[in-house]
Amino acid sequence: MSVTRTNPALTLGKYVALLAYLLFALFPLYWLVKIAITPDRLIFTEGTDLWPSTTTLDNFRTVIFQTDFMAFFGNSLYVSLGTAAVTTILAAGAGYAFSRFDFGGKKIIVAVMLITQMFPLLMIIAPIYKIVASLGMLNSLTSLIVVYTAFNIPFATFLMQSFFDAIPKDLEEAAMMDGCTRFQALRKVILPLTLPGLGATLGFVFTAAWSELLFALMLISDNESMTFPVGLLTFVSRFSVDWGQMMAAGSLALIPSCLFFIFIQRYLVQGLTSGAVKG
Amino acid sequence: MARMELKDLVKRYGAVEVLRDINLDIADGEFIVLVGPSGCGKSTLLRMIAGLEPITEGDFLIDGARMNDVSPRDRDIAMVFQSYALYPHMDVARNMGFSMEIRRDPVDEKKTRVAQAAETLGLTALTDRLPKALSGGQRQRVAMGRAIIRDPRAFLFDEPLSNLDAALRVEMRLEIARLHQRLGATMIYVTHDQVEALTLADRIVVLNGGDIQQVGSPLDLYERPANKFVAQFIGSPTMNVIPVTGGVEGVTLANGQWLGLPMRENTPFATELGIRPEHLDVVDPGPNVLTATADVVEHLGSDTNIYVNVDKVGPMMVRKHGNIPIATGDKLGLRVMTENAHLFAKGGAALPAPVRQAA
Amino acid sequence: MVEPFLYLSPAIVLIGTIILIPLIIGISYSFQSIEILNPFATGWVGFENYVDLWSDRRFWIALENTFWWTFWSVSFQFLLGLGLALLLNTQFFGKKLFQALVFLPWAVPTFLSALTWAWLFNPTIGPLPHWMAALGILDEPYNIMGDPDLALWGPIVANIWFGVPFFAITLLAALQSIPGELYEAAEIDGASPWQTFTKITLPFLAPMIAITVMLRTIWIANFADLIFVMTGGGPANSTQILSTYIFTTAFRRLDFGFASTIAVALLIILLVYAIFVLWLRKKLVKV
Numbered sequence: 001m002s003v004t005r006t007n008p009a010l011t012l013g014k015y016v017a018l019l020a021y022l023l024f025a026l027f028p029l030y031w032l033v034k035i036a037i038t039p040d041r042l043i044f045t046e047g048t049d050l051w052p053s054t055t056t057l058d059n060f061r062t063v064i065f066q067t068d069f070m071a072f073f074g075n076s077l078y079v080s081l082g083t084a085a086v087t088t089i090l091a092a093g094a095g096y097a098f099s100r101f102d103f104g105g106k107k108i109i110v111a112v113m114l115i116t117q118m119f120p121l122l123m124i125i126a127p128i129y130k131i132v133a134s135l136g137m138l139n140s141l142t143s144l145i146v147v148y149t150a151f152n153i154p155f156a157t158f159l160m161q162s163f164f165d166a167i168p169k170d171l172e173e174a175a176m177m178d179g180c181t182r183f184q185a186l187r188k189v190i191l192p193l194t195l196p197g198l199g200a201t202l203g204f205v206f207t208a209a210w211s212e213l214l215f216a217l218m219l220i221s222d223n224e225s226m227t228f229p230v231g232l233l234t235f236v237s238r239f240s241v242d243w244g245q246m247m248a249a250g251s252l253a254l255i256p257s258c259l260f261f262i263f264i265q266r267y268l269v270q271g272l273t274s275g276a277v278k279g
Numbered sequence: 280m281a282r283m284e285l286k287d288l289v290k291r292y293g294a295v296e297v298l299r300d301i302n303l304d305i306a307d308g309e310f311i312v313l314v315g316p317s318g319c320g321k322s323t324l325l326r327m328i329a330g331l332e333p334i335t336e337g338d339f340l341i342d343g344a345r346m347n348d349v350s351p352r353d354r355d356i357a358m359v360f361q362s363y364a365l366y367p368h369m370d371v372a373r374n375m376g377f378s379m380e381i382r383r384d385p386v387d388e389k390k391t392r393v394a395q396a397a398e399t400l401g402l403t404a405l406t407d408r409l410p411k412a413l414s415g416g417q418r419q420r421v422a423m424g425r426a427i428i429r430d431p432r433a434f435l436f437d438e439p440l441s442n443l444d445a446a447l448r449v450e451m452r453l454e455i456a457r458l459h460q461r462l463g464a465t466m467i468y469v470t471h472d473q474v475e476a477l478t479l480a481d482r483i484v485v486l487n488g489g490d491i492q493q494v495g496s497p498l499d500l501y502e503r504p505a506n507k508f509v510a511q512f513i514g515s516p517t518m519n520v521i522p523v524t525g526g527v528e529g530v531t532l533a534n535g536q537w538l539g540l541p542m543r544e545n546t547p548f549a550t551e552l553g554i555r556p557e558h559l560d561v562v563d564p565g566p567n568v569l570t571a572t573a574d575v576v577e578h579l580g581s582d583t584n585i586y587v588n589v590d591k592v593g594p595m596m597v598r599k600h601g602n603i604p605i606a607t608g609d610k611l612g613l614r615v616m617t618e619n620a621h622l623f624a625k626g627g628a629a630l631p632a633p634v635r636q637a638a
Numbered sequence: 639m640v641e642p643f644l645y646l647s648p649a650i651v652l653i654g655t656i657i658l659i660p661l662i663i664g665i666s667y668s669f670q671s672i673e674i675l676n677p678f679a680t681g682w683v684g685f686e687n688y689v690d691l692w693s694d695r696r697f698w699i700a701l702e703n704t705f706w707w708t709f710w711s712v713s714f715q716f717l718l719g720l721g722l723a724l725l726l727n728t729q730f731f732g733k734k735l736f737q738a739l740v741f742l743p744w745a746v747p748t749f750l751s752a753l754t755w756a757w758l759f760n761p762t763i764g765p766l767p768h769w770m771a772a773l774g775i776l777d778e779p780y781n782i783m784g785d786p787d788l789a790l791w792g793p794i795v796a797n798i799w800f801g802v803p804f805f806a807i808t809l810l811a812a813l814q815s816i817p818g819e820l821y822e823a824a825e826i827d828g829a830s831p832w833q834t835f836t837k838i839t840l841p842f843l844a845p846m847i848a849i850t851v852m853l854r855t856i857w858i859a860n861f862a863d864l865i866f867v868m869t870g871g872g873p874a875n876s877t878q879i880l881s882t883y884i885f886t887t888a889f890r891r892l893d894f895g896f897a898s899t900i901a902v903a904l905l906i907i908l909l910v911y912a913i914f915v916l917w918l919r920k921k922l923v924k925v
Contacts, residue, residue, distance in 0.1 A: 249748050
């Protein structure tokens, strides 16, 4: 970057702005955790204070041991990991094809994939419900995995393609000259190099599946197979509001996606940079 | 060991023809250099030989066997890429041994061969490094090591030296020449640098716009270029070409001066005269010489390059051995060494050189 | 060539069966009466659903709400995102950590963002109503999401919070692709920081901004989760947008025919919008 003239007022303004962004981003999350560790008896008297006079982990204990949340958590984990794994494998194949081959119909397939990113997915919620119901697959976590995979494949494919594009074609050709079949070249040379890309895609899809609500709400009504968002939402509407427990459950729901996010954010910017610009 | 035959090869991308009617026989152990400006199709031709690019029409044979539909892995050819294409996640030893790893050759043999190759190329101390920890020259050596370790029947080089600095380029050029002497394998080398072509090749293939312009030994191309393109592409500094009007046993220059070219045929058809900078003599101004003004003078020590403006003819360049005391603005006379002059007909084809008298 | 299709076919098959076929079925639903709660009223009805839609007061309210919801969300997300991207494109102490933290809202599951902001706006446990009352924005600390005039601002604020990182990331990527020499050249030419911003930064970002804003607009217009969780469309439909209206019609009333009709209407509106933006971009880029 060029040398910027250091105007003290500007510098001060910059740090004030940075601080404002930071507070705006973190305050809601802080509040979530704060209420979760506030003892029930203080919720109403100290609910709006910045920090409660005493703290407790009771809410977490109750949520984990005395409610269905751990089951919801498990369901969500199963659905999200399943979706992430299947999507990443399929998207890697499709992204590889887009990156390395020129073939008839490529433009059409890319266009169709782009369009699926633009039309209201809610549009197909009724047909999907009827199809899944007629197959007797309502309340099945597998059907959720299949549906989520289809939704996430287009973006994951573009993401993977940008990672494949970043790997020089020379490397595969060198591998083929060295005696590899195309598939061997893919497995021994290209895939090891695109591990960060696979990781980023995995994390991205996991996060998306982890937070999907509307289709899960439509397709799952059975308490046994509820995912976390559905469970939390029915919890809100069904019972008398226990703020502390809900906040504790919410804090727990944050953990997996935040962990993934910290892992992927670097690669995501990289993937978006090369992929998005090409559009 | 491999003899290669290229018969009527054609390459098209959709409707665009990038290579036309390529015919070439490559003898066993020959060092062939494909040279031409960028976009001439030389790399595409090399990739067709490697099997990385499908052949649209024609036949490609190695030792008499048709190779068109044989995959690269089964052609037993090694290739050194311009970018080196080293596998970033493998250390030097594994990079070099990768082809043997794929072929499931015995581990012991692989180790010995890798060690030998590393020794030959001076890479022994670096075998456990990753490519990113190597300098450009070292990467180049690893790429060569990867090729020689397989003992293939032919080597392909795709502009292997273009990413190196000038000094390293000379060094690696010598190394490749030595490698060819030692292995005696067939080698095909693509470059846009005519110095590499002239120094390395047994035969040079000059390509332009998808056509072979000329095939011949370096000296052939220098002394008897088939056309204006080859004449100007081979040889440095570039040959001067000036417009002329054809006559009998001589031509008329643009300034009206007559240049006698005894014993040359077809002079009436000449439209241009080519003369290399080293084939112009600097003499005192006078009759029957070209009058010129020195524009820029470069004193290189061993040589002097003089960029001149010839009255009513245009800019030309003269190269003389040694240090010639000429300064910018000096008037000088130029004498064309007519025995080294080239004549081109309309369209650029060279007219036959003078029939040399037996002494 | 068969080989690429070996790699592609699973993805194509899945997208085809899970998205494209249901999409066609969905469009056909809009010409049928399909009410799960009223199985006898099933059958082809031609354009009846569309006629109903035209005279449905809630549809027009939802359309207007969709416009304001999208307009305010995109505007604030874009402006705040641009500001953040410009800040992140400078050097300061602790930048890596700052970037990770400030992008964090993007990683928060949407249902959780919705619940968190609903709680923040709740006067019992949330501080926002009290602060707004103290600042004189509200007369007394009450829940704005119960006030039809203000309720839409609840989800909009949550949406801004959630969406700023996305804009910041894309714009930052575009900013980093502007060659540094351009700024140096501008500085040598004596450009002020403001001139540098308007003459170099903005023109370079413009194509990226146009595409991002377009994609984001479409995405936000379709985005029902926040509103569905925070207000459920209420009070009195004051926060009902088209996508939540589709969902509640399908999910609560189980009237799939009418839900599909609203969806087709939304699709057409968005298509017209996208074509308009692309046309505008083409026209501006030529100049």
